[in-house]
Amino acid sequence: MKVTFKDISKQYKGKYALKDFSSELENGIYGLLGANGAGKTTLINIFVGILKSDKGQVLMNDVDVRHLGIDFLSHIGYLPQYPQFYKNFEVMDFLRYMCVLKDIPKEQGEKRAKELLDIVNLSDASNKKIGALSGGMRQRVGIVQAMLNDPDILILDEPTAGLDPQERIRFRNLITKFSENRIVLLATHIVSDVEYIANQVLLLKAGQLLKQNSPQALAREIEGKVWMVTVTDETMEEKLNHFHISNMMRDHDGIHLRVIDDEKPDPHAVNIEPNLEDVFLYYSGERERW
Numbered sequence: 655m656k657v658t659f660k661d662i663s664k665q666y667k668g669k670y671a672l673k674d675f676s677s678e679l680e681n682g683i684y685g686l687l688g689a690n691g692a693g694k695t696t697l698i699n700i701f702v703g704i705l706k707s708d709k710g711q712v713l714m715n716d717v718d719v720r721h722l723g724i725d726f727l728s729h730i731g732y733l734p735q736y737p738q739f740y741k742n743f744e745v746m747d748f749l750r751y752m753c754v755l756k757d758i759p760k761e762q763g764e765k766r767a768k769e770l771l772d773i774v775n776l777s778d779a780s781n782k783k784i785g786a787l788s789g790g791m792r793q794r795v796g797i798v799q800a801m802l803n804d805p806d807i808l809i810l811d812e813p814t815a816g817l818d819p820q821e822r823i824r825f826r827n828l829i830t831k832f833s834e835n836r837i838v839l840l841a842t843h844i845v846s847d848v849e850y851i852a853n854q855v856l857l858l859k860a861g862q863l864l865k866q867n868s869p870q871a872l873a874r875e876i877e878g879k880v881w882m883v884t885v886t887d888e889t890m891e892e893k894l895n896h897f898h899i900s901n902m903m904r905d906h907d908g909i910h911l912r913v914i915d916d917e918k919p920d921p922h923a924v925n926i927e928p929n930l931e932d933v934f935l936y937y938s939g940e941r942e943r944w
């Protein structure tokens with residue numbers, strides 16, 4: 655399976671939400687990483703056909719998806735940013751309903767729903783009302799409905815919003831489990847959602863694709879630009895005013911700043927190994943004061 659985005663643009667009131675976005679995806683997990691408002695949902699909405707682009711094409715195996723119509727949708731599983739569930743539906747009834755919408759034959763859908771509920775550890779909840787589930791359980795129902803048609807392309811828009819750390823880890827493991835022989839596109843602004851599971855990260859800023867590479871390669875690209883500097887309360891201000899700081903930690907030796915900059919920020923600064931959060935900040939961060 656191959657998906658190609660070709661020069662996609664979308665404007666709202668003369669302002670670009672997405673500008674000349676081009677990328678190619680093959681089987682694997684892709685983290686679409688960008689700050690709030692970077693254009694992630696716009697791209698996904700264009701991809702799944704909810705939104706029309708002003709310009710550009712989405713191709714599946716080199717065919718424009720607009721020519722494929724319903725056939726394209728049968729290849730897609732989609733979990734929106736704010737999934738709306740019927741709270742009075744029981745889990746299994748909701749999944750049966752989704753099978754009807756997706757035109758999945760009854761017996762096949764029933765079997766698939768039960769298998770998926772088992773994989774996400776929700777078999778015991780299949781007769782519970784959706785309104786009675788925790789946020790994490792509801793997200794798992796969301797991913798089950800996205801997987802009902804055994805899609806080649808799984809699209810998840812901010813899927814870990816509202817999950818606690820343990821649920822977040824479980825969810826990541828689940829995505830990895832489901833990623834075999836599929837394209838998974840996972841939009842998020844939370845770096846740790848994709849740092850360990852994405853084969854490639856697409857870094858989006860103000861509607862434009864800044865970078866596409868593996869997390870490791872992206873981190874290597876900024877080697878030599880991440881520094882550790884120890885300061886005092888008196889000398890800290892100057893650093894905060896001049897540099898991107900990705901972390902601050904205070905202990906009995908002083909305040910340890912993780913600084914991101916092309917130049918050595920202090921004669922005593924030492925280089926440290928970059929991570930994906932540093933990459934995100936290096937390319938898309940504004941210097942913010944709190």
Ligand SMILES: Nc1ncnc2c1ncn2[C@@H]1O[C@H](COP(=O)(O)OP(=O)(O)OP(=O)(O)O)[C@@H](O)[C@H]1O
Binds near residue numbers: 688
């Ligand atoms: N219907 C709309 N009308 C006007 N502007 C919009 C509309 N939808 C999105 N935008 C603007 O387009 C830009 C991209 O928004 P988008 O929702 O795609 O970003 P995002 O990366 O998904 O952000 P978030 O993480 O907050 O969901 C933003 O500046 C947003 O304000």
